[in-house]
Amino acid sequence: MIRFVGVNKTYDDGHQVLKDLNLEIKEGEITVLIGPSGCGKTTTMKLINRLIQPTSGQIQIDGQEIASLDPVELRRRIGYVIQNIGLFPHMNIARNVGVVPRMLKWDKTKIAQKVNELLSMVGLEPRMFANRYPSELSGGQQQRVGVIRALAADPSIILMDEPFSALDPISREQLQDELIRLQTELKKTIVFVTHDMDEAIKLADTIVLMNGGQIVQSGSPDQILRHPANDFVKSFIGKKRMSANRSMEEMPTASDVMVQSPAIALPTRGLAEAIKMMESRRVDSLLIVDKGNRLLGSVSIYQVIDHYGDEGKTVADIMSPPTHTVRKNTPLSAALNLMSEHQLSNVPVVRDDHQFIGLITRGSVVRHLAEVYSREDEGEQAYVG
Amino acid sequence: MWAEYLEFWQDRYPDLLAATWEHLSISFASIALGILVAVPVGIYLAGNRSKWLHSAVFGVANLFQTIPSLALLAILIPLLGIGAKPAIFALFLYSLLPILRNTYAGFQSVDPSVLEAARGMGLSQTQRLLQIQFPLAFPYIMSGVRLTTVYIISWTTLAALIGAGGLGQLIVSGIGVNKTELIVSASLCAIVLALLADRLLGAVEKFFSRRARTAKTDASLLANG
Ligand SMILES: Nc1ncnc2c1ncn2[C@@H]1O[C@H](COP(=O)(O)OP(=O)(O)OP(=O)(O)O)[C@@H](O)[C@H]1O
Ligand SMILES: [Mg+2]
Numbered sequence: 361m362i363r364f365v366g367v368n369k370t371y372d373d374g375h376q377v378l379k380d381l382n383l384e385i386k387e388g389e390i391t392v393l394i395g396p397s398g399c400g401k402t403t404t405m406k407l408i409n410r411l412i413q414p415t416s417g418q419i420q421i422d423g424q425e426i427a428s429l430d431p432v433e434l435r436r437r438i439g440y441v442i443q444n445i446g447l448f449p450h451m452n453i454a455r456n457v458g459v460v461p462r463m464l465k466w467d468k469t470k471i472a473q474k475v476n477e478l479l480s481m482v483g484l485e486p487r488m489f490a491n492r493y494p495s496e497l498s499g500g501q502q503q504r505v506g507v508i509r510a511l512a513a514d515p516s517i518i519l520m521d522e523p524f525s526a527l528d529p530i531s532r533e534q535l536q537d538e539l540i541r542l543q544t545e546l547k548k549t550i551v552f553v554t555h556d557m558d559e560a561i562k563l564a565d566t567i568v569l570m571n572g573g574q575i576v577q578s579g580s581p582d583q584i585l586r587h588p589a590n591d592f593v594k595s596f597i598g599k600k601r602m603s604a605n606r607s608m609e610e611m612p613t614a615s616d617v618m619v620q621s622p623a624i625a626l627p628t629r630g631l632a633e634a635i636k637m638m639e640s641r642r643v644d645s646l647l648i649v650d651k652g653n654r655l656l657g658s659v660s661i662y663q664v665i666d667h668y669g670d671e672g673k674t675v676a677d678i679m680s681p682p683t684h685t686v687r688k689n690t691p692l693s694a695a696l697n698l699m700s701e702h703q704l705s706n707v708p709v710v711r712d713d714h715q716f717i718g719l720i721t722r723g724s725v726v727r728h729l730a731e732v733y734s735r736e737d738e739g740e741q742a743y744v745g
Numbered sequence: 746m747w748a749e750y751l752e753f754w755q756d757r758y759p760d761l762l763a764a765t766w767e768h769l770s771i772s773f774a775s776i777a778l779g780i781l782v783a784v785p786v787g788i789y790l791a792g793n794r795s796k797w798l799h800s801a802v803f804g805v806a807n808l809f810q811t812i813p814s815l816a817l818l819a820i821l822i823p824l825l826g827i828g829a830k831p832a833i834f835a836l837f838l839y840s841l842l843p844i845l846r847n848t849y850a851g852f853q854s855v856d857p858s859v860l861e862a863a864r865g866m867g868l869s870q871t872q873r874l875l876q877i878q879f880p881l882a883f884p885y886i887m888s889g890v891r892l893t894t895v896y897i898i899s900w901t902t903l904a905a906l907i908g909a910g911g912l913g914q915l916i917v918s919g920i921g922v923n924k925t926e927l928i929v930s931a932s933l934c935a936i937v938l939a940l941l942a943d944r945l946l947g948a949v950e951k952f953f954s955r956r957a958r959t960a961k962t963d964a965s966l967l968a969n970g
Pocket of ligand 1: 371372373375377395396397398399400401402403506555
């Protein structure tokens with residue numbers, strides 16, 4: 361377990377990057393640090409292998425204060441994958457992967473064995489890749505080598521700073537899947553930094569959301585999605601994920617479902633005009649709304665045809681007053697009940713001050729449900745990979 | 746005319762050989778000294794952020810470069826006397842700047858993320874220097890040495906003016922007794938010497954930097970394709 365106790369970091373230029381950070385990183389879990397650029401994720405991570413010294417506070421690994429350990433030895437026990445891969449260009453892949461084991465003076469055959477094992481594990485045929493140089497590999501292959509290089513000496517802790525950020529979406533997905541698979545076998549303590557909420561949700565056992573050098577919220581992906589602590593967390597999670605998640609718990613409201621621009625007409629329209637409008641909008645009724653946007657009533661195609669012979673009439677003369685309306689924050693379930701109870705094909709939505717804002721129709725309900733379900737499908741895929 | 750030269754060479758080849766050897770020793774000694782001083786200084790500068798120090802060191806090295814060689818040799822006579830010693834010293838000063846500059850550039854060229862990876866993986870400072878930085882900077886250092894060698898060999902000819910010997914000595918006496926064969930032969934030897942050194946060091950450079958070079962061209966090919 362890695363524990364941060366009251367850690368502050370102020371750089372030489374006086375910029376305070378971490379403010380009283382308290383954090384526990386559990387053993388055998390993937391902990392993902394996420395937050396906007398410059399919020400201190402990399403700084404937090406580099407404190408763990410002492411690439412950066414805290415200004416005050418303590419960092420402990422398994423109860424041991426790391427300030428008392430030799431930094432070089434500490435680092436050899438902690439795997440480190442930096443953002444830009446950082447393979448050594450003058451060493452072939454086998455030598456790159458074997459760097460830490462060589463420093464730890466493992467014997468040669470054991471190193472070679474380990475290197476081959478790791479290469480095969482990430483799908484790089486050792487006979488083909490061991491003797492190549494980094495520049496002779498694709499970006500995704502280099503990134504794989506970067507990851508297994510951190511695993512070579514079997515460290516129990518691995519730090520990964522945006523390891524997949526430079527990749528195209530497909531290779532990124534692949535490597536994420538590989539990491540998940542590896543982790544089920546290896547059970548390392550992994551600290552993973554990313555910008556990408558989808559990646560965090562997919563990989564994390566615990567997500568630590570940071571902003572401005574402080575932890576805003578930490579918890580399992582599910583906890584964070586269900587109970588975002590504040591607006592910052594909400595905005596970071598994103599509208600789409602929120603609504604996909606919310607639709608399972610809360611019903612949408614009338615205003616979520618309504619058609620926002622239904623066919624409306626002013627009360628002064630003549631009947632021929634009314635027919636023309638119905639034709640062009642392909643509807644069988646018109647809502648009559650005055651200039652102040654107040655709902656006066658509705659006319660159906662049958663009413664218009666009945667009075668068609670009378671040229672002097674306007675829609676106002678033949679309309680029927682609105683029987684039922686719903687408020688914009690009426691839950692959809694209530695609106696649906698109303699519609700089925702009174703055999704309505706549609707129901708207008710009004711604001712509290714009776715201003716007309718939209719119309720719920722059977723079609724709009726179906727469209728909304730279809731949208732929610734397809735979104736949930738995407739959500740499912742993101743979870744399962 | 747060819748016959749004359751042949752006869753001359755048969756006659757004087759021990760002298761030519763001795764002078765060539767002397768010439769080579771002077772050049773070699775000055776470059777070796779130059780490497781011994783400029784490479785460590787370059788490494789130190791590359792790892793040091795003080796602007797002030799950079800401009801001071803490069804300023805001094807530049808200064809040596811701009812003093813006319815004849816003048817420098819003349820200035821050194823009262824200080825170090827005449828002979829090979831002041832000559833070697835003067836040529837050493839000339840060799841400093843290009844080697845320093847290339848060493849510095851070589852160390853600067855090492856990708857910072859490579860260095861950070863090395864540090865993060867637990868390479869000590871010495872290990873980083875010997876296993877990462879130096880091998881990666883080596884092609885740059887080598888091309889600095891090669892460049893310097895070629896022009897130091899040609900400038901060594903001037904060293905004869907302060908009695909250092911070498912092929913310049915033969916040329917000077919050739920002028921004195923008006924013997925064209927001597928002037929031409931000694932000059933030819935100096936040229937051949939410079940060319941050979943260039944070739945040899947070129948091969949060494951290539952041998953050691955083969956990987957880095959292929960790596961670079963491959964990468965650029967990939968980037969273009
Ligand atoms: N060596 C340094 N000296 C001064 N300030 C620094 C130094 N390193 C980082 N900072 C500053 O500290 C802040 C946090 O940096 P850090 O690298 O931890 O951010 P990050 O969360 O990893 O951001 P990103 O997502 O962009 O990588 C930034 O404002 C950065 O400018
Ligand atoms: Mg960062």
